[in-house]
Amino acid sequence: xxxxxxxxxxxxxxxxxxxxxxxxxxxxxxxxxxxxxxxxxxxxxxxxxxxxxxxxxxxxxxxxxxxxxxxxxxxxxxxxxxxxxxxxxxxxxxxxxxxxxxxxxxxxxxxxxxxxxxxxxxxxxxxxxxxxxxxxxxxxxxxxxxxxxxxxxxxx
Numbered sequence: 773x774x775x776x777x778x779x780x781x782x783x784x785x786x787x788x789x790x791x792x793x794x795x796x797x798x799x800x801x802x803x804x805x806x807x808x809x810x811x812x813x814x815x816x817x818x819x820x821x822x823x824x825x826x827x828x829x830x831x832x833x834x835x836x837x838x839x840x841x842x843x844x845x846x847x848x849x850x851x852x853x854x855x856x857x858x859x860x861x862x863x864x865x866x867x868x869x870x871x872x873x874x875x876x877x878x879x880x881x882x883x884x885x886x887x888x889x890x891x892x893x894x895x896x897x898x899x900x901x902x903x904x905x906x907x908x909x910x911x912x913x914x915x916x917x918x919x920x921x922x923x924x925x926x927x928x
Contacts, residue, residue: 799891800916802857806869807887807918810845814875814885815922847875852902854893868893872915881924888915 845855852872856865870890878884890904890913903911 802867803869803889803891803916806855806871807889807916810871810873810887811885811918811920813845814883815920818883818922818924845871845873848873850874852890856893878921882921883924884919884921887918889918890915 848871850872852870855869855871857867857869858865870893872888874886876884876886888904901911903909904913904915906912907914
Protein backbone atom coordinates (compact mmCIF):
# COMPACT_ATOMS: atom_id res chain seq x y z
CA UNK A 773 0.00 0.00 0.00
CA UNK A 774 2.83 2.35 0.79
CA UNK A 775 4.33 1.92 -2.69
CA UNK A 776 0.98 2.63 -4.34
CA UNK A 777 0.44 5.72 -2.16
CA UNK A 778 3.86 7.12 -3.02
CA UNK A 779 3.20 6.49 -6.73
CA UNK A 780 -0.17 8.26 -6.62
CA UNK A 781 1.31 11.27 -4.80
CA UNK A 782 4.12 11.45 -7.39
CA UNK A 783 1.62 11.36 -10.26
CA UNK A 784 -0.51 14.08 -8.63
CA UNK A 785 2.63 16.21 -8.36
CA UNK A 786 2.87 16.24 -12.16
CA UNK A 787 -0.53 17.87 -12.69
CA UNK A 788 0.51 21.48 -11.91
CA UNK A 789 3.47 21.34 -14.29
CA UNK A 790 1.27 19.80 -16.98
CA UNK A 791 -1.32 22.55 -16.57
CA UNK A 792 1.40 25.21 -16.72
CA UNK A 793 2.85 23.70 -19.89
CA UNK A 794 -0.62 23.70 -21.48
CA UNK A 795 -1.18 27.34 -20.51
CA UNK A 796 2.20 28.39 -21.96
CA UNK A 797 1.49 26.51 -25.20
CA UNK A 798 -1.90 28.22 -25.56
CA UNK A 799 -0.37 31.66 -24.90
CA UNK A 800 2.40 31.14 -27.44
CA UNK A 801 -0.04 29.90 -30.09
CA UNK A 802 -2.43 32.84 -29.67
CA UNK A 803 0.44 35.33 -29.63
CA UNK A 804 1.95 33.84 -32.79
CA UNK A 805 -1.41 33.96 -34.60
CA UNK A 806 -1.94 37.60 -33.57
CA UNK A 807 1.58 38.53 -34.67
CA UNK A 808 1.11 36.77 -38.01
CA UNK A 809 -2.13 38.69 -38.64
CA UNK A 810 -0.52 42.03 -37.82
CA UNK A 811 2.82 41.63 -39.59
CA UNK A 812 1.44 40.05 -42.74
CA UNK A 813 -1.41 42.56 -42.73
CA UNK A 814 1.05 45.45 -42.83
CA UNK A 815 2.98 43.79 -45.64
CA UNK A 816 -0.24 43.52 -47.62
CA UNK A 817 -1.28 47.06 -46.69
CA UNK A 818 2.01 48.38 -48.05
CA UNK A 819 1.03 47.23 -51.56
CA UNK A 820 -2.23 49.19 -51.68
CA UNK A 821 -1.60 52.31 -49.58
CA UNK A 822 0.65 55.29 -50.24
CA UNK A 823 4.11 54.48 -48.96
CA UNK A 824 4.70 57.80 -47.17
CA UNK A 825 1.73 57.44 -44.79
CA UNK A 826 2.00 53.74 -44.03
CA UNK A 827 3.18 54.19 -40.44
CA UNK A 828 0.13 56.33 -39.61
CA UNK A 829 -2.40 53.89 -41.13
CA UNK A 830 -4.30 51.51 -38.90
CA UNK A 831 -4.68 47.89 -39.88
CA UNK A 832 -8.08 46.21 -39.75
CA UNK A 833 -7.46 42.73 -38.37
CA UNK A 834 -9.01 39.75 -40.14
CA UNK A 835 -11.68 37.87 -38.24
CA UNK A 836 -13.62 40.97 -37.26
CA UNK A 837 -16.09 38.90 -35.27
CA UNK A 838 -13.30 37.63 -32.98
CA UNK A 839 -11.57 40.82 -31.84
CA UNK A 840 -13.36 43.52 -29.84
CA UNK A 841 -13.73 47.20 -30.70
CA UNK A 842 -9.94 47.40 -31.03
CA UNK A 843 -10.17 45.84 -34.48
CA UNK A 844 -7.84 48.48 -35.78
CA UNK A 845 -4.25 47.95 -34.76
CA UNK A 846 -1.75 50.72 -35.41
CA UNK A 847 1.53 52.19 -34.30
CA UNK A 848 1.18 52.66 -30.53
CA UNK A 849 4.05 55.10 -30.28
CA UNK A 850 5.87 52.93 -27.77
CA UNK A 851 2.83 52.58 -25.51
CA UNK A 852 1.24 49.25 -24.56
CA UNK A 853 -2.35 48.60 -25.66
CA UNK A 854 -4.81 45.84 -24.76
CA UNK A 855 -6.83 43.82 -27.25
CA UNK A 856 -9.55 41.32 -26.31
CA UNK A 857 -10.67 38.11 -28.00
CA UNK A 858 -14.38 37.16 -28.04
CA UNK A 859 -15.07 33.77 -29.66
CA UNK A 860 -18.83 34.19 -29.36
CA UNK A 861 -21.31 36.93 -28.59
CA UNK A 862 -20.74 37.58 -24.96
CA UNK A 863 -19.66 40.14 -22.45
CA UNK A 864 -16.64 38.29 -21.06
CA UNK A 865 -13.54 38.04 -23.23
CA UNK A 866 -12.05 34.60 -23.67
CA UNK A 867 -8.52 35.92 -24.05
CA UNK A 868 -6.62 39.19 -23.83
CA UNK A 869 -3.25 40.38 -25.08
CA UNK A 870 -1.04 43.39 -24.37
CA UNK A 871 0.89 44.64 -27.38
CA UNK A 872 3.20 47.42 -28.52
CA UNK A 873 3.58 48.12 -32.24
CA UNK A 874 6.22 50.37 -33.74
CA UNK A 875 6.52 51.12 -37.47
CA UNK A 876 9.61 52.96 -38.64
CA UNK A 877 10.97 53.86 -42.06
CA UNK A 878 14.54 52.67 -42.58
CA UNK A 879 15.71 54.61 -45.59
CA UNK A 880 13.54 55.48 -48.59
CA UNK A 881 12.36 52.02 -49.58
CA UNK A 882 12.29 49.98 -46.36
CA UNK A 883 9.97 49.84 -43.36
CA UNK A 884 10.62 47.97 -40.13
CA UNK A 885 7.68 46.74 -38.05
CA UNK A 886 8.36 45.66 -34.47
CA UNK A 887 5.61 43.99 -32.46
CA UNK A 888 6.00 43.09 -28.78
CA UNK A 889 3.25 40.98 -27.20
CA UNK A 890 2.46 39.77 -23.69
CA UNK A 891 -0.27 37.29 -22.77
CA UNK A 892 -3.18 38.36 -20.62
CA UNK A 893 -4.40 41.73 -19.42
CA UNK A 894 -2.82 41.97 -15.99
CA UNK A 895 -0.92 43.73 -14.73
CA UNK A 896 -2.27 46.73 -16.62
CA UNK A 897 0.44 48.40 -18.72
CA UNK A 898 0.19 51.64 -16.74
CA UNK A 899 0.39 50.02 -13.29
CA UNK A 900 3.46 49.95 -11.06
CA UNK A 901 3.46 46.13 -11.18
CA UNK A 902 4.02 46.12 -14.97
CA UNK A 903 7.71 45.26 -15.42
CA UNK A 904 9.35 44.40 -18.74
CA UNK A 905 12.60 46.27 -18.17
CA UNK A 906 14.16 44.84 -15.01
CA UNK A 907 14.68 41.04 -15.14
CA UNK A 908 15.59 41.02 -11.44
CA UNK A 909 12.59 43.10 -10.40
CA UNK A 910 9.23 41.82 -9.15
CA UNK A 911 6.67 40.73 -11.73
CA UNK A 912 9.13 40.69 -14.64
CA UNK A 913 7.67 39.47 -17.94
CA UNK A 914 9.71 39.05 -21.09
CA UNK A 915 7.64 40.08 -24.10
CA UNK A 916 7.48 38.02 -27.25
CA UNK A 917 9.13 40.18 -29.91
CA UNK A 918 8.45 39.94 -33.64
CA UNK A 919 10.27 42.03 -36.24
CA UNK A 920 9.82 42.18 -39.98
CA UNK A 921 10.95 44.46 -42.77
CA UNK A 922 9.41 45.07 -46.15
CA UNK A 923 10.45 46.95 -49.23
CA UNK A 924 8.52 49.37 -51.36
CA UNK A 925 8.08 47.72 -54.72
CA UNK A 926 6.89 50.79 -56.57
CA UNK A 927 3.57 49.15 -57.46
CA UNK A 928 0.66 51.46 -56.61
